[in-house]
Amino acid sequence: MLAVLSGGCGGEPSPAGVPAATASCGEVDFPPVQFGSHLIGDAAPPVAYSSVPPTSGWHTSGAPPIGVHESPPGLSEPQQVATLEAGGVVITHGPLEESTRADLVEAVEARWADRTVVTPYAELSDGAVALTSWGALQHCTDVDLMAIEAFVATYAEPIESHG
Numbered sequence: 001m002l003a004v005l006s007g008g009c010g011g012e013p014s015p016a017g018v019p020a021a022t023a024s025c026g027e028v029d030f031p032p033v034q035f036g037s038h039l040i041g042d043a044a045p046p047v048a049y050s051s052v053p054p055t056s057g058w059h060t061s062g063a064p065p066i067g068v069h070e071s072p073p074g075l076s077e078p079q080q081v082a083t084l085e086a087g088g089v090v091i092t093h094g095p096l097e098e099s100t101r102a103d104l105v106e107a108v109e110a111r112w113a114d115r116t117v118v119t120p121y122a123e124l125s126d127g128a129v130a131l132t133s134w135g136a137l138q139h140c141t142d143v144d145l146m147a148i149e150a151f152v153a154t155y156a157e158p159i160e161s162h163g
Contacts (some may be wrong), residue, residue, distance in 0.1 A: 019150035025131075025140035028151070031055050033135045039078050052123055053092045054081050055132050064088055064159055066117055068105050074119035083117045084134045087157035090117045091131055091148060094124035104143045111149070115156035 021027045031050045036057035039045065045058035059081035066088060069075050075083075080090045091108065093101075108118050124130060129140040131148060133155030140147060 017154060019138065019147065019154050022140075022144050022147045024142050024144045025129075025138050025147040028136050028138045030136055034058075036081065042076075045078060049077060049081075051132075051137050053077065053090065053121055053130050053132050053137070055084065055135050055137050057081055059085055064117070066114065066159060068108060069117065069119040070101070070105075072120050073122055075117065080117065080119065080132070083159075084132060086159045087134075088115050088117060088159050089131060089133050089152050089156040090119065091129060092119055092121035092124060093130075093143070094121065094128040095126045096143065097127075100127070100143050103145070104148075107145050107148070112152050112156065114158040116152060 018028050029051070034050050034057035036045065036059055038061035039058055049057050054077050058078055060076070060078045062082070064083040064086040065075060065079055066083065074092070080092070083090050089112070091104070093104070096104070104118060108116050121130065127142045129143055131138040131140070131151040133151070136155055138147065138151055
C-alpha cells in the first residue's frame with residue numbers, strides 16, 4: 001500500500017480540535033494521508049485507498065460534486081476524494097430508513113450545503129454513516145446530526161458548488 005505523509009494534494013488534516021465520540025459515533029481516526037494525483041476520466045486509482053471510505057489519495061479533476069447524491073451507487077471514491085481535496089466533508093451512508101434519510105438531507109441542505117456531499121456507499125451496512133474530510137474519518141452506527149455538526153464545523157470549508 002502506497003502511503004506518503006504530506007506531499008499530496010490537500011495537505012494534512014485540520015489541526016483544530018477533534019470532535020468527541022458520541023453514543024453512536026466512534027473517535028475520529030486519522031488514516032495515513034496518501035499521495036494521489038488527478039485521474040483521467042473514469043480511470044481507477046492505481047493503489048488501494050488507506051481507509052474505507054477514503055480520506056485522501058487519487059481523485060477526479062474538476063469541480064467537486066457538492067450536494068446530495070442519492071442515486072445508487074452514489075459518487076465514486078475518486079469523486080469523494082476530490083471533494084475532500086477542495087476542503088469539503090463527505091457523508092457516506094449505508095441503506096437508511098426513508099425518514100432518517102429525509103432528516104439527514106434536510107439538515108445538510110439547510111446547514112451545510114456549501115461544504116458537504118451526501119452519498120450512499122455500498123461498503124457501509126444498513127443505517128451506518130461515515131464522515132470524512134482530508135485525512136480524518138469518523139464512523140457512526142446511525143445518523144447523528146450533532147456529531148455531523150461537530151465534524152463539519154471542525155473540518156469543512158465552504159467550497160463553490162458545481163454539482
